[in-house]
Amino acid sequence: MSESDNTQAPAQNRRPKRRRRKPRKSQSRNTSNWSLKQFQVEPVAGRWRFHDFDLPTSLMRAIQAEGFEYCTPIQAEALKHTLLGGDVVGKAQTGTGKTAAFLISMLAYFLEEEAPDGQKPGTPRALIVAPTRELALQIEKDAKALSRFTSLHVASVVGGMDYQKQRDQLSKNLDILVATPGRLLDFQQKRDIDLSQVEVLVLDEADRMLSMGFIPDVKRIIRYTPKREERQTFLFSATFTPDILGLSEQWTQNPAHVEIEVTTDNAANIDQRVYLVGDSEKRKLLFNLVRQEAMERVIVFGNRRDLVRELDQMLRDQGINAAMLSGDVPQNQRIKTLERFREGEVTVLVATDVAGRGIHIEDVSHVINFTLPEDPEDYVHRIGRTGRAGAKGVSISFVGEEDAFSLPEIENYINGKLPCEHPPESMMS
Numbered sequence: 498m499s500e501s502d503n504t505q506a507p508a509q510n511r512r513p514k515r516r517r518r519k520p521r522k523s524q525s526r527n528t529s530n531w532s533l534k535q536f537q538v539e540p541v542a543g544r545w546r547f548h549d550f551d552l553p554t555s556l557m558r559a560i561q562a563e564g565f566e567y568c569t570p571i572q573a574e575a576l577k578h579t580l581l582g583g584d585v586v587g588k589a590q591t592g593t594g595k596t597a598a599f600l601i602s603m604l605a606y607f608l609e610e611e612a613p614d615g616q617k618p619g620t621p622r623a624l625i626v627a628p629t630r631e632l633a634l635q636i637e638k639d640a641k642a643l644s645r646f647t648s649l650h651v652a653s654v655v656g657g658m659d660y661q662k663q664r665d666q667l668s669k670n671l672d673i674l675v676a677t678p679g680r681l682l683d684f685q686q687k688r689d690i691d692l693s694q695v696e697v698l699v700l701d702e703a704d705r706m707l708s709m710g711f712i713p714d715v716k717r718i719i720r721y722t723p724k725r726e727e728r729q730t731f732l733f734s735a736t737f738t739p740d741i742l743g744l745s746e747q748w749t750q751n752p753a754h755v756e757i758e759v760t761t762d763n764a765a766n767i768d769q770r771v772y773l774v775g776d777s778e779k780r781k782l783l784f785n786l787v788r789q790e791a792m793e794r795v796i797v798f799g800n801r802r803d804l805v806r807e808l809d810q811m812l813r814d815q816g817i818n819a820a821m822l823s824g825d826v827p828q829n830q831r832i833k834t835l836e837r838f839r840e841g842e843v844t845v846l847v848a849t850d851v852a853g854r855g856i857h858i859e860d861v862s863h864v865i866n867f868t869l870p871e872d873p874e875d876y877v878h879r880i881g882r883t884g885r886a887g888a889k890g891v892s893i894s895f896v897g898e899e900d901a902f903s904l905p906e907i908e909n910y911i912n913g914k915l916p917c918e919h920p921p922e923s924m925m926s
Contacts, residue, residue, distance in 0.1 A: 536561040545573035550580060553608040555646040556601065563642060569594035574755040576602060579731065584752035586745045587733045593757055596636055599731045600643050603697045607649055607672055619667040619690050621674035623697040624722065626715060628706045630655040630677055634832065637675045656680040664689055678714035685721060692721040697729045703741055704734040725750045735874060766884035768891045772920040776897035779867060784815055785924040787845060795863040797847045798879050800871060808867065809847040822848040850875050858882065866894040869903040873910035
């Protein structure tokens with residue numbers, strides 16, 4: 498089916514992998530004061546609208562509230578398969594809308610079909626496994642936003658946060674559970690969680706879970722869930738390495754492979770600049786950029802924790818409202834910092850790549866790469882923090898002596914040349 502072919506499969510043919518159940522009316526809150534007539538989106542050739550997928554009214558109301566109109570490529574391609582009950586292995590970078598793609602699919606399913614009889618507390622119908630606390634908490638936030646007009650229950654269990662509070666959440670009936678591997682296994686071993694009734698399993702950023710050494714834990718988690726023939730599985734990764742493809746074969750059944758290539762086309766809304774500057778002049782340039790361009794919400798990326806700590810201190814000493822996000826910062830403080838940045842209380846967020854993937858923050862105007870990342874893929878993830886949801890963004894990379902070898906690798910990865918220039922003189926005084 499081509500992307501321009503908006504013919505929708507009949508509802509009775511959806512999700513062939515599962516037995517149809519009687520719809521549970523209580524799952525949708527009263528939407529009598531809202532109808533699709535209040536959500537008009539004109540058809541556009543070659544683009545899919547959420548209207549084209551015959552989604553439940555309460556879900557469409559939330560989609561409108563989130564400001565979504567047309568599907569991103571990963572959403573359109575994934576939903577064609579997932580709404581029919583099929584497994585999907587998706588390749589997509591951060592910022593492409595993949596989180597909404599799998600959330601919309603599972604929410605549509607849960608709104609159409611009732612939970613199993615006798616569902617017990619701590620027995621989620623959907624399990625989403627993510628590599629980092631920040632990503633897991635962001636997915637939870639997105640899930641709650643999209644389910645706001647329903648009675649579906651969403652919770653998270655992540656490391657570094659109050660164990661008892663999370664345990665209390667598990668004492669209720671759960672529809673969607675978002676988790677990091679270690680904390681999930683803690684609860685599983687204490688029998689506070691029962692994964693035997695999971696109907697939908699999502700493995701997000703599988704490549705990052707592999708690089709962080711979480712795959713043994715993920716394998717243990719999957720063994721607690723139903724067999725792959727008895728659940729629907731989504732696996733998302735920014736790259737398709739042989740290892741990732743091998744794992745996807747083990748964990749999915751006849752999946753559709755959806756690939757959204759990493760190219761500069763995906764960053765069409767981002768003005769990408771490269772400033773050639775001496776390593777010793779980078780701090781002066783950073784300070785002047787933030788001051789003179791009156792940046793409202795900017796993320797500055799550095800490769801090392803000690804560098805991030807130094808830049809954060811320098812900016813604050815100069816009266817700039819800055820904060821730091823790295824592995825050195827305690828988890829509860831990291832969450833507070835992100836919230837302050839979202840709310841505009843912090844102007845400059847100085848971060849390691851812990852903030853480079855999976856964190857959705859509205860209206861980031863600028864991304865500054867104080868140092869180029871060692872992994873070219875991280876360049877795409879970093880700049881993807883800006884220019885989201887159709888907004889315009891600016892990415893500025895400082896390239897000094899230490900970055901000289903990284904630039905060609907990045908250009909080769911994105912299959913394009915980056916415009917290199919010397920910074921304006923006014924920025925170097």
